[in-house]
Amino acid sequence: MLSKSQARLFFIGGTCFFSAIFLGLTFHTLGQVDARQNLDLLTAEVARGKEIWDSNNCMGCHTILGEGAYYAPELTQVVKRRGKEWISIFLRDPQAMFPGKRRMVQYDFSDEQIGDVIAFLDWIGKIDTNGFPPEPDLAMAPSLVVQASAQTSAPPAYFQQVCIACHSVGGTGGSVGPALDGVGSRLTAPELDRWLADPPAVKPGTAMPNLNLPDATRAELVNWLSGLR
């Protein structure tokens, strides 16, 4: 039967042995990790972004690399998912983007700070994470019936980066605002233009914020939306 001194030897020996392996693997990992995290892309901007990320405890609600809290979205691939344009609009006034929904603290970041945060998140998204977060493997394809009602020409870049977060077309997109299928047959081009210029002025209390669109972008959007019949 096992004696106490044998048990002690098992504890001390095992601990030393596995600590040594752990230190060895750590040493090896430190050699590998620079390439996997693209150290050459870790600019001063990215470092400042991390500083902002840490000092405001963003991990207290969000996760990155799957680490943090579970109250707000996973942000590892957020730049790929939302685009830089959308994130910078969102960060200026987080509550305007999802009115009446779960709230984020209004941090009043400067444009430069927003750029830093986005640079940090962009860098995070490029790390080789062994496949995390995974692509949904049970995702349903949008139905053909809905697709048929959509425009045939490709949507403007701005639409795909920003509008899509709240509105859907052809079954893809957000559900905060109404689906835009057929909006071109419900509203005329001047009506669409007036709406996009300042939604709260047209309909006080609307959930849609004034996005301060440049004239060219607004014209492009109106043109494309009018084609959704």
Next chain:
Amino acid sequence: MKFKSQRVAYLFFATSLLLFSLQIVYGFIMGFAHLGFDVLHDVIPFNVARTTHLNLLVVWLLSGFMGATYFIVPEEADRELYSEKLAVVQWAALVIVGVIAIIGFHLNYWEGRKFLEIPRPLDYLVVVDVLLFLFNVGMTAWNGKRFTTTGSVLLVGLVAAALLYLPGMITFESQVLDSYFRWWVVHLWVEGVWELIMGGILSFLLIKLTGVDREVIEKWLYVIVGFTFLSGILGTGHHYYYIGTPEYWLLVGGVFSALEPLAFLGMALYAVTMARRGGMSHPNRIALFWTVGCGIMSFVGAGFLGFAHTLPQVNLWTHGTIITAMHGHMAFWGAYAMLVLAIISYTMPLMTGRKLFTGWVPEWAFWTSNIGMLGMTGAFAVAGIAQVYMERKIGMDFLAVQEAIEVHFGGVLLAACLLTLGIAMFIWNFIQYGLPKEEAMAAEHLRHAA
């Protein structure tokens, strides 16, 4: 209580229970926010509530461990504490650091690093505080008449925990390395050296409560903590799956964290077997309940529920979801919260000389709080599984999923009410015991003389 200075443990236990109550309050704030009522958003936004909830947990457990150590080490060394005054100073320092940290969190003064949110200047104060503590108990052991395995394992655990706090104080520009070394603290604490502390305290309680021969209990203590490190050190790999570290961590982390439940199974078998061997005849039955319960629930929460999502094939989908909260609640409750409640239940009659361990209050405190925690874990599990399928597998929008699983937080809150009721009864019992008394010591001496 054999030595007068052991009474200093009371200060730490009272602090523990106070902070635990506060932790529950912040838990409710978060539960309501998840349910859609973030009414305190402008004053206590979610990240403040969350950070306060986590750090209160860490501090109340540490305070409980310190109290336990101040009680156990004199007994194992068979002498008074090196300095009772120093222990009081150390307690005051701990409280001051804690209060500053908690207030700081509400003023956006923190580091956004999960579990290690205490800002850097305060980290240095923590180090000083822990050194004071280790010096005091270390000197007691050093000058002691004897030193036992139980005491040594406890002290080795405490020293190692202090050393492992240091990697968390290094600054990194890279999120990957930041995360890598953050887990040296967090993982190697709760799934490593804290288990030594847990083993030491459990062993002390089992020796006292079961009357089984010390040699037998301490032999198995070595085996269990041996398994802890055999699996737990390389088990750190389960935090290195997806943070930018090489792929071999999937294998290393998977294999060794799959072995981690063995250490907790050991703890459970250890507690149950020794209690049965002792015949469950100790008059302080409720302390034995908490001790055996700690062994069993730590296996359920830390061992079984940890295993449920630790394999990389599973973790790829569940990483960073409410599944983690499900495991976390039960694991900390079973392994560490119940341990502190066990040592409090055992020591209070000895420190105060009052035998308030019979009757329905302490017993209902045990059952109600445990059933409450099981209920919370169940509700978190349902919410987490639903989240994983909707958000990760089907690809639904985050907020849409959160609205769909909102209802389960109603379940979490209802179960949390039961837990709160149980803890309230425990605290009521604690208050009824009153303060430590010197007569309690005299009574003990008489008993030993007889």
